[in-house]
Amino acid sequence: MAEKTGEIEKLIFPFNTAGCLEVYIPNLNGWYRSTAREFRSFDGYRRITEPTEIGLRKLNVEMITYDYEGPVYLFGTNKEVHTTMVGEIVKSPFWDKAQQMSGSRKE
Secondary structure (H helix, E strand, O other), X not given: OHHHHOOXXXXXXXXXXXXXXXXXXXXXXXXXXXXXXXXXXXXXXXXXXXXXXOOOOOOOOOXXXXXXXOOEEOOOXXXXXXXXXXXXXXXXXXXXXXXXXXXXXXX
């Protein structure tokens, strides 16, 4: 469905998108969950929490949390950018378009 909005490039996600993706926002002094699209474009501290094993009927599974130090991409593209650890999303024209679409859905 991304083709209908003009986005024809398949985004790269070099991490487990099923894990709990969190970013550290210094202004708010805490960790916050994010979507995979925002996580891959966040220029700051990132971490992933996921189970150590997967299987049927496993009730008590140990979880592991680790810092993610992979590449940072310009929002909505596969273009890597240099990290500066500013603690915010690296915006692109796709960011403005996504915010505009998101705002129109609230009405």
